[in-house]
Amino acid sequence: MTKLLEINNLKTQFFTSAGVVQAVDGITYDVAPGETVAVVGESGCGKSVSAMSILRLIPDPPGKIVDGSIMFDGKDLLSLSDAEMREIRGRDIGMIFQEPMTSLNPVLTVERQLTETLEEHLDVTREAARARALELLNLVGISEPERRLKQYPHHLSGGMRQRVMIAMALACEPKLIIADEPTTALDVTIQAQILELMKDLTRKLGVAMIIITHNLGVVARYADRVNVMYAGRIIESGSAEQIYHDPKHPYTLALLQSVPRFDHTRGEKLKPVIGQPPDLTKLDDGCSFRPRCAFATEQCAQAKPPLEAVQEGHISACWEKSNVGLEESAA
Amino acid sequence: MNEATSISTTDAPPPPRVEGTDALVRVRDLKMHFPVTEGAFVSRVVAHVKAVDGIDFDIRRGETLGLVGESGCGKTTTGRCILQLENATDGEIWFDGQDLNRLNKVEMRPLRQRIQVIFQDPYSSLNPRMKIGQIIAEPMMVHGIIDEADERDARVRELLDLCGLNPKFADRYPHEMSGGQRQRVGIARALAVNPEFIICDEAVSALDVSIQAQVINLLEDLRDEFDLTYLFISHDLSVVHHLCHRVAVMYLGHIVELAETEELFRNPLHPYTQALLEAVPIPDPTVEKARAHQIIKGEIPSPINPPPGCVFHPRCPMSVDGCSVNMPAFREATPGHWVACTEV
Numbered sequence: 029m030t031k032l033l034e035i036n037n038l039k040t041q042f043f044t045s046a047g048v049v050q051a052v053d054g055i056t057y058d059v060a061p062g063e064t065v066a067v068v069g070e071s072g073c074g075k076s077v078s079a080m081s082i083l084r085l086i087p088d089p090p091g092k093i094v095d096g097s098i099m100f101d102g103k104d105l106l107s108l109s110d111a112e113m114r115e116i117r118g119r120d121i122g123m124i125f126q127e128p129m130t131s132l133n134p135v136l137t138v139e140r141q142l143t144e145t146l147e148e149h150l151d152v153t154r155e156a157a158r159a160r161a162l163e164l165l166n167l168v169g170i171s172e173p174e175r176r177l178k179q180y181p182h183h184l185s186g187g188m189r190q191r192v193m194i195a196m197a198l199a200c201e202p203k204l205i206i207a208d209e210p211t212t213a214l215d216v217t218i219q220a221q222i223l224e225l226m227k228d229l230t231r232k233l234g235v236a237m238i239i240i241t242h243n244l245g246v247v248a249r250y251a252d253r254v255n256v257m258y259a260g261r262i263i264e265s266g267s268a269e270q271i272y273h274d275p276k277h278p279y280t281l282a283l284l285q286s287v288p289r290f291d292h293t294r295g296e297k298l299k300p301v302i303g304q305p306p307d308l309t310k311l312d313d314g315c316s317f318r319p320r321c322a323f324a325t326e327q328c329a330q331a332k333p334p335l336e337a338v339q340e341g342h343i344s345a346c347w348e349k350s351n352v353g354l355e356e357s358a359a
Numbered sequence: 360m361n362e363a364t365s366i367s368t369t370d371a372p373p374p375p376r377v378e379g380t381d382a383l384v385r386v387r388d389l390k391m392h393f394p395v396t397e398g399a400f401v402s403r404v405v406a407h408v409k410a411v412d413g414i415d416f417d418i419r420r421g422e423t424l425g426l427v428g429e430s431g432c433g434k435t436t437t438g439r440c441i442l443q444l445e446n447a448t449d450g451e452i453w454f455d456g457q458d459l460n461r462l463n464k465v466e467m468r469p470l471r472q473r474i475q476v477i478f479q480d481p482y483s484s485l486n487p488r489m490k491i492g493q494i495i496a497e498p499m500m501v502h503g504i505i506d507e508a509d510e511r512d513a514r515v516r517e518l519l520d521l522c523g524l525n526p527k528f529a530d531r532y533p534h535e536m537s538g539g540q541r542q543r544v545g546i547a548r549a550l551a552v553n554p555e556f557i558i559c560d561e562a563v564s565a566l567d568v569s570i571q572a573q574v575i576n577l578l579e580d581l582r583d584e585f586d587l588t589y590l591f592i593s594h595d596l597s598v599v600h601h602l603c604h605r606v607a608v609m610y611l612g613h614i615v616e617l618a619e620t621e622e623l624f625r626n627p628l629h630p631y632t633q634a635l636l637e638a639v640p641i642p643d644p645t646v647e648k649a650r651a652h653q654i655i656k657g658e659i660p661s662p663i664n665p666p667p668g669c670v671f672h673p674r675c676p677m678s679v680d681g682c683s684v685n686m687p688a689f690r691e692a693t694p695g696h697w698v699a700c701t702e703v
Contacts, residue, residue, distance in 0.1 A: 070567035070568065070569060070570075071538075071567050185658050187658055188658070215429035215430055215594070215659070216429065216594065216596070216635060216638045216639055217429065217634060217635060217638045217654075217655050218429075218658065219638065220637075220638035220640075220652075220654050220655075221654055221655075221656075223640075224652065224654050242567065242568065243640070244568070244642035245597075245639065245640030245641055245642045245647075246640050247642070248640060248641065248642045248643055248644045248646075248647045249640040249641075249644075249647040250640075268644040269644050269645065272642065272643055272644050272645075273643075273644075273645070282569065283568060283569060284642065286568055286569050286571070286572035287568050287572070287597070287642050288572075288575070288597040288598055288600065288601035288602075289597055289600075289641060289642060289643075290596055290597045290600035290601075290624050290636070290639070290641075291641050291643075291646060294600065294601065294620060294621065297576060297579070298572040298575055298576055298601065299572070300569060300570070300571075300572030300573040300575075300576060301569035301570075301572070301573075302573075304537055304539070304540075304570075305567075
């Protein structure tokens with residue numbers, strides 16, 4: 029076993045006045061050192077909550093991790109004290125969030141944002157931390173780094189702020205970076221720059237990455253492996269090629285067919301997924317996708333299908349998975 | 360159509376640079392410069408944000424024109440100028456033979472019925488205190504389309520059904536609905552006054568992909584059923600490719616390229632269009648591995664102080680000395696394919 033991160037049957041729930049929201053409902057996946065794993069799904073599917081659970085950043089109350097284990101680098105993160113967890117956050121696990129304006133401290137200079145992390149986690153002097161901060165800004169491709177160190181977040185453009193976020197995430201040479209919608213707020217040419225930077229740096233430094241996104245194009249370009257989430261569960265998992273070329277879950281299939289692609293010929297109608305995602309406070313015993321599913325049978329209402337292998341490294345949670353595929357649906 | 364003749368005789372606009380005799384909308388040299396002021400007591404204008412800086416395009420009847428570009432390129436401002444929500448600094452906006460920039464409020468009112476808009480954010484564009492039925496009925500009352508309350512209610516239910524919503528939703532409030540459902544309400548409201556022309560400003564951008572496809576299909580069905588003309592403003596090139604007949608690409612207040620959709624995506628001429636297409640990831644790992652990924656450098660400059668000459672030249676891989684002097688003319692490189700670049 030050379031896994032860096034192993035998540036086993038993780039369950040996170042929110043106890044609200046409207047009922048118990050089963051945001052993450054028993055997910056299991058792992059990340060190998062240096063690997064880029066994508067978690068993809070639509071709003072409310074639990075992808076961000078699952079990432080926040082790894083970092084133990086779920087607001088409690090109302091949220092709570094109710095079951096499961098998260099093994100990171102030989103330690104069970106769920107059994108650590110708050111102080112021990114703070115050690116890991118920012119040092120062994122770096123974080124990149126969607127909105128760089130709200131995740132950077134507006135009253136600290138770029139230099140202080142970076143040196144604070146360094147001084148907190150590594151036993152370094154102010155001067156050494158400053159030198160490292162300069163080195164990091166160079167690494168993430170920020171021009172005139174000397175001048176930028178003295179600036180505040182509001183002086184920087186969105187793309188520049190996200191570069192600072194990446195510099196902060198990399199500051200203590202983490203083993204894993206969790207990037208939650210890192211480019212969703214950015215324009216497409218800036219998105220391409222940031223993703224290219226993240227890919228180069230994670231490869232060069234051997235850092236593993238979990239990238240959480242709703243953008244199927246981003247996943248196709250950057251991920252080695254893909255976990256597709258729906259209603260709090262991973263419903264399909266495999267290599268990027270397996271997921272995109274041979275989807276074995278009706279939701280993955282429907283998702284791929286509902287995205288317009290500009291490399292395809294025009295004039296074909298899109299095939300949307302009918303209906304709406306389910307209310308996470310009112311999940312029943314059956315498969316959560318069955319009301320929207322073209323393959324649903326009697327069995328789907330009886331019990332939730334388990335994740336089972338369809339081929340090496342490719343698993344799907346569907347009773348009808350042997351009938352699901354791109355060819356069948358085209359017919 | 361007497362409007363078409365009135366353009367050429369009475370008002371004599373400049374010759375149509377983007378061609379098309381059957382144009383419903385004709386925008387000529389449109390400029391929208393917002394003043395930047397300084398000083399708390401005596402404010403003075405210190406600069407201008409050149410959000411839109413001289414653009415020309417036509418939209419034919421029944422056509423969907425895509426307007427794409429990144430944030431701050433002026434695409435939304437262009438839409439707001441056509442809607443007369445902004446007083447354009449300069450230029451002409453011809454709608455069916457009338458220059459909207461020269462009309463007063465009273466003269467504009469009957470035209471507002473013919474030009475409608477669908478906004479991006481289905482949360483902030485619906486009044487939270489009004490029921491869905493009231494939201495959809497309001498434009499009909501404003502324009503005096505159906506005076507009988509019963510008839511109006513029937514029409515509201517018909518519109519809801521048309522937009523794929525249960526007619527019972529008329530008695531609900533916006534907060535009881537999902538994002539996709541709210542966007543359908545926004546569409547029903549736009550259709551309530553039987554418009555000819557709808558400006559869709561990022562109309563599907565806030566929606567999840569599975570819901571987005573539903574709304575795209577709805578927009579297509581409505582276009583076919585009611586012969587609607589759309590200006591489809593979006594940053595999403597894949598959606599624009601799917602939905603639009605022709606596409607205009609904007610950068611920093613200028614249209615840099617305009618062509619038929621297939622032509623633009625197959626044969627992009629302007630270096631910015633090429634960079635934009637290259638930057639969009641395609642949801643297919645095999646296709647992605649085969650792509651070159653030439654990533655464009657730099658960031659979009661500020662429209663307050665745009666670069667001299669061609670606004671794209673600081674980021675352009677093809678720029679030559681002359682690019683920093685003059686903004687290249689918007690010219691027809693091949694029939695119907697317009698580009699503002701001297702190097703192609």
